[in-house]
Each structure stands twice: as C-alpha cells, then as structure tokens.
Amino acid sequence: MSHVATDVGRMTETTPTACTAIQVRGLTATSAERTLVDHIDLDVPARGVTAIIGSSGSGKTTTALALMGEHRPGVSVTAARTNSAGVRFGFVPQHPSAVLNPVLRLGTALREIERSAHRAGSTISVAEALQRASFPLDRALLRRYPHQLSGGQQQRLVIAHALLTDPTCLIMDEPTTGQDPVHRSVILDEIAQLAESGLTIVLLTHDLGAVRSVADHVIVMAGGRVIETGGTDLLDAPVQEQTRALVGAESRTRRQSRPDRTTSPGATRLSLAEITAGFRKSAVLENFTVNIEPGECVALVGPSGCGKTTAARVAAGLHQPTAGRVLLDGRPLAGAIHGRVRSDLADIAYVAQDAKAAFDPYRTVWEQILRGPLRLRGATHAAAAAAATHALDRVGLDPQIALQRPGSLSGGEAQRAALARALAVQPSVLICDEVTTGLDPVAQQRVLELLSELTRQHAISLLVISHDTGVVRTIADDVVDMRME
Secondary structure (H helix, E strand, O other): OEEHHHOOOOOOOOOOOOOEEEEEEEEEEEOOOOEEEEEEEEEEEOOOEEEEEEOOOOOHHHHHHHHOOEEOOOOEEEOOEEEOOOOOEEEEOOOHHHOOOOOOOHHHHHHHHHHHHHHOOOOOOHHHHHHHOOOOOOHHHHOOOHHHOOHHHHHHHHHHHHHHOOOOEEEEEOOOOOOOHHHHHHHHHHHHHHHHOOOEEEEEOOOHHHHHHHOOEEEEEEOOEEEEEEOHHHHOOOOOHHHHHHHHHHHHHHHOOOOOOOOOOOOOOEEEEEEEEEEOOEEEEEEEEEEEOOOOEEEEEOOOOOOHHHHHHHHHOOOOOOEEEEEEOOEEEOOOHHHOOHHHHHHEEEEOOOOHHHOOOOOOHHHHHHHHHHHHOOOOHHHHHHHHHHHHHHOOOOHHHHOOOHHHOOHHHHHHHHHHHHHHOOOOEEEEEOOOOOOOHHHHHHHHHHHHHHHHHHOOEEEEEOOOHHHHHHHOOEEEEHHHO
C-alpha cells in the first residue's frame, strides 16, 4: 500500500471545521484497467459513525484508503482538495491476513505494536485493546500464529491492533465479516461506544443491519460515484435505484427460507467420520462426524473458533486430522491434499473465507480459474476457457475483471471470483466458508440462488459455513451446531 502523496501533487490540506473531521473535493482514483472513483466530493462528520455502503466494486475501500492518504499498488489518486489536518487514522481491513504477520506469534506482534504506539504517544495497553476488541486475553491463544485463528478471531485481533495506536478516526472495512451473532453484537456495541467517546468512525459495510444499528450518517456509492447521502432513514425510503436494489435484496434474503427437498435421501456423497483435529496439543475437533448426500446442503454454525473452518479444511485435505476418515462416495481419501489424486481434488472444491489470500497475487484471476479445468480435469484450453467464462457469468462477474490480478479486485469481487474458480472444475462437493460475507445484498441474493440451483438441479453436495442466519435459512437442508459437538 502506498501513500497518496506520491501521486497527488494537487492535494492541499487545511484544518477541517469543528463539525467535519475529513473533507475531500474532486477525488478520483484510476487503475490501468478502469476508473475506481470518479471525481467525488465527501464530508465525514466528526465524532460519529459514517457508513459507506454500495455494491461490490463501487469504490468504497478505494475511497477510504484515499482519506488516509493511501492507495493500492497500481492505483493513481488525485484530488483538488483534502482537509484532514490533525487526524490520526487507524484502519481495519476486510481481510485480516493482509496485515497479520504470518511468522510472528500473536502476543509478539501485539507487544511490538504497543511499543511503537507508545513511542508515538499512545497510552493504550495490549490488555485494554484486546478487551475493547472482545478478543480473549488468553496466554495459550496469544502463543498461536495468525493462521491458527478462525476468521472471526483474526478480525477482532486486527481491531485490537488498530486500537493500540489510539486513533482519532478509525476506518473499518466490513468489521462484522465472519463474526458469530454474539461477537457481531459486541463489536457493534464497541463501535457505538467509541463514537460516543469522541472517535470518528468510517464504516464500510454490506451489513445494512449494522448500518441501522450504529450509523449516524450514510453515504451510498455506485460505479465510483456518491449517489445518495443522509441519515439511516434513507434505507427506509431510498431515492436512487441502486440503493433500492440493495435494500430490497436484503429484505428478500431475510424473508426467504429453503424449500423442502424434492429428492429422496440417497447414498452419502461426503462423510467426515469421527474426525479429531487441531493445532499442536490443542484439539479443535474431537470425534466429529457429518454426512452429506448428493443435492443436500449442510450448514455448520457456531461461535468463532469452534472448529467450523477446521472441519471444512479437513474435508478439502488442507488440514490433516490426527484421527478419523474422510470418505467420498464411500471411498476413503488421503488426509493430506498431496496424497489425493487429481480427480478427487477436482471433486471437492473449497472456497475460503479470505478469498484474496487464496489466490496467487502475481497471476491474473483468469489464469487461475483456467488452471483447475486444465490440470485437474485434463480439459483442452478451449474447454477450460468456456468453463471459466460460464462460471464467471453464473456468479455475475464481468470477464474483463478476471483479467486483473487479485489485488485489484474488491472484497466482494474476489469472493465471487473464488466461487467461479471452484465451479469451473465442476465439483461434486462444494465447500463454502462465509462465501457471502463480502457481498452486497444484490450479489448475495444472486449467489444464494446459484447455490440453491447447484444442489436442486445439479445434485452438488454443499457444505456451508456461515454466521448469517438468513443465509443458513435460505439454503441449508440440515444445520450442525458446533457448540453441541
């Protein structure tokens, strides 16, 4: 990530007014492929929560980074004027792995941030930051590495990182992503308390419920432009078509429920039989069993850290169990991915929660979608290209976007690209770990309809991990509550 100042010769800075923390005029951001933000004016009120909403790729994250004087590599940012003098920024990204050091234990990284922040004048302690972020002050947990945490735990840890720097403006990109209902509620309460204490918060989110809960001011973006602003009441009576579409899709997802299965139970397609797995001497799963039939959707639910993602990774061969077996159509599979034959690798497709981290950052998305049909199914290049194009169309992603590298995509675009990559190999089992969290309500509705179609019409077995009760209600035939295991 780079500072805007390296590219913005025309940006000037003056002191904001008492009621405005940040003011930007004529903000434009472009990449080699497209215009990301198109000459927008923006005012962020001081001491409150400003929510920026909009469809995936609408420019929310690019705008938020520009407020801090930052931008992604390959992005050029200009502005006629920006007012943010005296503001100390903290940033919580949508994908925690982007800022978590994979080779440092959690406690070591926190203490390094604390020392650096204290030299800069902060007085916040590690214990206080963890408490405010609802992350347990547990010595055993703090000795873990980032990859040994659930997605929700990683998100709360990054919030603690940001709070250690004692910011006056905290920018949070999808902070409720991957959180179970209890921790989601706690984080929203903390956001409200931080705002009440005088902190300015910019909340980037697709979670309209979170907006209604904590936001004072709402900015709606579409196509790189600001199309509507106001209080949270604009969600009750939106003027612009794009805003009405977001609110309408959210409402449909809340009301929708999974229809009864029309097929009779059959042989088991995927089975996790008495699985025990964990990290070092700590078992996350013990004697865990779940069976999924062809055309059935099973949802794993439960609090962050209960083992949902570990179970999914065991099924995909990405985490070797210490006991138990994984069976596909009654056949036992090797516990580790390198021991499985290519057809088995193609048959079980896994869409990770952190979609960007699952892509090679140096190859285009298109190249990586092609790779599955070519290598795992032995397809010709023409057949692989046709499969990739069809998969991108099914998830509602423009093939031109796939010609970019993953780092150029928004969080929602990356999630749909990861789903397209999985579908291109025509799996018989699809594992989706929080696959809708980075999607706006319209894109989420489309993906849920696609997942239902895959099970109902194509008999694909679906294992879904989600904290979103609306998602679970919409697509799941059976629900396994991991708290009961």
